Amino acid sequence: MRQYRKLGKNMAFITLGNFASKLLSFFMMPLYTAVLTTTEYGIADLMTTTINLLAPFFTLIISEAVMRFALDDNKDSKQVFAIGMTITICGFGIMLVFSPILLLSKNLARYYWFFILYYLMTTIHTLVSQFVKGIEKVDVYSISGVVQTIALIGLNVFFLLGLKIGIIGYLLSLILSNVIAIVFLFIRGKLWKYCISLLKIDRKLLKEMLQYSIPMIPNSLSWWVSNSSDKYMLTLFLGVAVTGVYSVSQRIPSMFAIISTIFIGAWQISAVDDFGSEKSRLFYSNIYKIYSSLNILMVSGFICLSKVLARFLFLNDFFDGWRFVPVLLFAFLFQAMAGYLGTIYTSSKKTKMLFISTVSAAITNIALNALLIPIFNAQGAAIATLLSYLLIWLIRLIDTKKILKLDISFGSDILSYILISIQIWLMISDVLWMQRMAWGLLAVLVWVNRTMVSKMLGMFTKSIRMINRQKRGDR
Structure with missing residues (x-):
């Protein structure tokens, strides 16, 4: 029970911080789609996408090693932090x-210095936040998400509505909100205590951390290809305006991804406890089943709400993007489950095993984009993303048995995936009575997954009560 309490407590902290912040960011979409053109939003999104491509190569994904090694009691946290900052x-x-x-790209050349600053602040913020989570100051990590979001909203209102400087204001908001979050983490996390001379770095620990993180670069690149190559190919085949619409359509699936991010953020801390034991195997198996059921119901619910949410969030020319949302939601479901299985590799420190699954999916994604976009336009990109994530999940599901054999409810999962596929077809048909049938399938899915959802709610409720008791005790 100690493992479940720890996971539930961390989930509660991260939920209270991250969910509120992500929800606020989500509801900023009407402002972005009202103030920015499809081309401007497409350019800004391409900048973020390019940073996500470059960061793994130039940071060596050291932030992941920083979090993992900071969790080890027998590692010097000061050394871990110093190594991470030096490499970054x-x-x-x-x-x-x-x-x-970058100046060779007309879209990026005009905003070159914004790109440079955005890259720097993003990579430092990622490093610092991962370290804070690694030293198990989960409350500070969570609150920083709220602080960053409030700053982002305030800056967006000031630059976009006050000064009305369009894409420049949007980029400034992203940069400065990262700066504010970094400062907050340093102060509340008391990170100055972990600062040491860079000349005193432990070379043996440096080697260990790099052996952990460097094999994850191909994995990260492959995830990037699966996540983002479609945007470049859409720009190539259909133009940057279509890319802007497609990028906006990913915002609704990103709401589902919030839940996944919160869970994995808490799970990474608990996943290393007693790893490899029979107790750990049962723990992983139970959490997989609960997590799978939760994701299935979340995706199903968002599919039913996709058009309604789009009417509120996607203004003007962006509204047509709702048609890509159901397929992308299904894709994000498999991404979430593949991410969970990926923690088996990171917990066992066998990160080289991440490579095959993600590279296979990346190659598949590129090939399918080239094949399907000319036929189905932007919907082809969504289908390519779905199939590539499905492939990652299948490969990891089979391969992780060599490390940790999980007990999985295949029957209910497969039935759920079939029902979600039917839901997608009903929603995309854009016929009212068929879309109403999709809600009926949601009810069926709730019944199919009722046992695991009940367990999840019980865990979360107990964790909230425990946090409240601790707060009363502190008083």
């Missing part, structure tokens, strides 16, 4: 040397 800053210097290549 050195990587930024190397990136600057190669950054003039």
Whole structure:
């Protein structure tokens, strides 16, 4: 029960912080779609996508190693933090040397210095937040998400509605909100206590951390291809305006991804406890079943609400993007489950095993984009994303048995996936009576997954009560 209480407590903290912040960001979409053109939003999204591509190469994904090694009691947290910061800053210097290549892109050249600052602040924020989570200051990590979001909203209102400077204001908001979050984490996390001279870095620990993180670069690149290559190919085949609409359509699936992010954020802390034991195997199996059922119901509910949400969130020319949402939601379901299975690799420190699954999916994604976009336009990109995530999940489901054999409810999961596929077809048909039938399937899915959902709610309720008791005790 200690493992479940720890997981539930961390989930409660991260939910209270991250869910509120992500929800606020989600409801900023009407402002973005009203103020920015499809082309401007497409350019801004391409900048974020490009940063997500470059960061793993120049940071060596050291932030993941920082979190994992900070969780180890027998590792010096000061050394872990110093190594992470050194590699991040050195990587930024190397990136600057190669950054003039960006000037070859007309879309990125106009905002070159915004791109540079955005990259720097994003990578430092990622490192600092992962370290804070690694030293198990989960409350500070969670609150920082709210602080960043409030700052982002305030800056967006000031720059977009007050000064009315369009995409420049949007980019400034992203940069400055990261700066504010970094400052908050340093102060509340008391990170100055972990700062040491870079000349005193433990080379043996440096080697261990790099052996952990470097094999994850191909994995990260492959995830990027699966997540983002469709945007570049849409730009190539259909233009940046279509890319802007497609990018906006991913915002509703991102709401579902909030739940996944919250869970994995808490799970990464609990996943390493007693890893490899029979107790750990049962723990992983139970959490997989609960997590799977929760994701299935979340996706099903969002599919039913996709058009309604789009009417509120996607203004003007962006509204047509709702048609891509149901397929993308299904894709994000498999991404979430593949991410869970990925923690088996990271907990066992066998990160090389992540490579095959993600590379296979990345190659599949590129091939399917090239094949399906000319035929189905942007919907082809959504289908390619779905099939590539499905492939990652299947490969990891089979391969992780070599490390930890999970007990999985295949029957109910497969039935649920079939019902969701039917839901997608009913929604995309855009016929009212068929869309109403999709709600009926949601009710069926609730019944199919009722046992696991009941367990999840029980865990979460107990965790909230425990936090409240602790707060009363502190008083």
